Amino acid sequence: MNGLWRLALVVVCVVLTSVSSRAQDESRYYRLETVVSNRAETASRDPNWRPDRTGVPLEIGGMVPTADGGLMVAIRRGEIWKIHNPRIEAPAVLRMTRFAEGLHEPLGLLPLGDDWLVAQRGEVTRLVDRDGDGEADRYLTWAHGWGVTGNYHEYAYGPQRDGDGRWWITLNVGIGDGAEAHAPYRGWALACDETGAWEPMCTGFRSPSGLGTDAAGRMYVTDQQGDWIGTCSLLHLRPGVFFGHPRGLEANPHPDATWPTVGEVPSGLTWPEAMQRVKRLQPPAVWFPYKKAGQSATDIVCDLSDGEFGPFSGQLFVGEFRLSGVLRVALEEVDGQMQGACFPFRSGFASGVFRLCMTEEGELYAGLTNRGWSSLGDSSYGIQRLEWTGETPFEIHHIEAKPYGFDLVLTDDVDAGSLVDSNAIEVSSYTYRLHRTYGSDEVDGRDCEARFMVDPHDPRRVQLRVDGLRELYVHEIRCRGLRSARGEPLLHPTGFYTLNRIPRTDAPRDAVEPTDREE
Template sequence: MITLLLMTHMMTLSGPLATVEGAVDSTIPKAAREADYYQAVNIPVPSGIVLEVGGLAVGPGPGEVYASTRRGDIWKIEDAYGQSPRFTLFSDGLQEPLGLLWKDDWLHCVQRGELSRLRDEDGDGRADVLETLCDDWTISGNYHEYAFGPRIDKDGNFWLTLNRPFGDEPFGKMDWRGWAMRIGDDGKMVPMAGGLRSPAGLEIAPWGDVFYTDNQGEWCGTNKLCHIEEGDYFGHTWGVESAKLPGSRMEYPGKTPDGLTYVEAKKKIPDLKLPAIWFPYNKMGKSAAGMLWDTTGGDFGPFQDQLFVADQHHASVMRVDLEQVDGVWQGAAMRFREGLSCGALRLAWGDENVMLVGQTSRGWGSVGKKSEGLEYLRWTGEMPCEVLTCRSTRDGYKITFTLPMDRSTLEDVSSYRIENYTYKLHSP
């Protein structure tokens, strides 16, 4: 990693083909100062509702938001941006739905053991139809067998990611844990890529590519953002034996080397996919989660076409500037908004292009003061002074800013502090 302190800006420079990945360090921005540009507004939740947000989707009506909870509920929220939002229980009894998506008048969710869709057909405000679209993967009952998604690619296929289990496995080891799955209209599951650890974020880019975020731990040196293509192996060894099963699009990688840098490991495993972005551990969060591309056309500030990434532990949102070089994705990451009320897990664009942030903390830990909740970020119209882009060149980096900068300051080498470090592919 390369850490660079430049005035008051924090960024992370990262490249999968480089022998040294990149990062930039600075003092943590104060939430009060960030609030001058991006206000955090709490959506009040009625007493008795535990809104531990696992999934978030904007409904078809104005001011309408749907939030699924880790306890198995889906809440319909009307007048979500008003003083007194109205909450209606749309569905309950689901198994920890950690993602929501609207498609063709159906609300889709991924539960631990299936991809489902729901609809209110009689107009009473509650779902009265629930259909299973796919349940081709199995669960053992392990507490950490989360499933994330769904998202829809440019061809209309659903995507989801399956978490690896932790701790004891009293009911045996299940196949396909730590995999990314594609599900077609026929409901059949296609295992597209393996070696994932705790892939809490999944998103389809506006141009159609698939990306996911993973959480730090064994075989994953720090949180990362990865581009998924058919056959990719991301380095975690837990579910690689499933590559030997029928249907796998990933070849069995063989023995994964322990203790090498990722660049060295890739020389031994050609199909090992290196991240597009490393998020320096603790400097930029501890639990990378949901993502959101800026498609607001400037209504949310100067970051059009860039990617926002939630961090559950740090109760924050980060920003990513991606670039593609010779077909490979790399980029820079910057802090964006800290000081939220709770762990940020899900992001969505709301009415008037505010950023909805679904939050939860129970059991996972967060620096936020609350245990769960729902907020939105609104741009005040004031232009923040930030690093806008950072792109690699043959002899360094080209940095642009959101505002004009003092030339003499930028040319003064004392304005910069740089350090470098890296992460290893290792099982602690």
């Protein structure tokens, strides 16, 4: 074995060992159970891919809990199945019945009364079971009219419903040969009424594969790193805004469109520079720093279980495809702009996490698939279930932006003595380039001087004063020295806060330095 291959093998082994060790620590608080897991006969990127032939290839493209405790799932091979007993653990046998078939790679699923809406590449279809036998007997076009050229990357996602009653659909741009054909509305988000009539709302997407709302009903989507997308991001959808990928600007033939032109999108600007020069450009609510917080963000689910899933009610959980995990996001609104922090949450899933759903009982189901791409894990597709064990991890619960820096709110009381070391918390900031090149390095980075203290009125709050705060930059906050009052380190010591707006008010409360604490 030559030196280069030996080095590559060592790097891979170190990464896998790190992920495995972290997953073991996380399992103390969040238990991962396998409902069903299968390994394909071929590699995930093999053009002649073949599934395991022992059952239904549950490559999950859509997934919704049902009122009777089941799961309705759409699979990438064009079928929808009802799983009647998802609370089992492998190798027990799933009880399944097929509800629909003959669909074109369905990548979204949502109930509409007693019917079901499913996104195919060329339309959203309404599936109706007229005779109540558990199988759809009417396939009705509900929404259609966007372009499909045959490019492999022209996926459609959704629908998902926001708090105002609109159903959202998002559309990939094409990639590779023929991608410049500019099929109508590729790279757009569309909002539908209850009849399926829609209008184009916003654009600038590359691969907006995950839709979901926050606790207030605001709609978000994840987008994938690639050309014009420096790293994966979480975007707050609203009318008339542009998120950076210019392909969609050439793909809106709507005769009544009132959308103003954005104009030229120069390649190579940093995001703060682009915000000054590109009309209607809006930043992500959250950037997911590459490899530090995943590599391929997917689905979004909000924890509305009122504590059944642990201490993070109201926060968002985001699937991670490449690293086979789940991320956590805590958002806030500052001067009308959504922003917030992302954190690693749970690693160690058997394959790429593409779809998420949560039951009222606080069970988080993950739909897995990795065909066409690659992911960590020993499976190719399946379903796993994540459950809170009842024990609360010591974590950064959320981060609040302040005029002076940030407040870190923890899940347990902080040991003020752990903050005596000036290196207990470290802060750096950086941004990304908006350019046609695939992805972006972290650019314009700098270390920030930080001073910190425990809030005397709240032992779970740390005030973090940061010199040189910068709007439109990610602020990476590393708390390796911070300990709980019980001496525990943070399970995940780093948070990544996307600072779109610095609050102009909210002066800091009185606080004491750690050296002033009582012995």
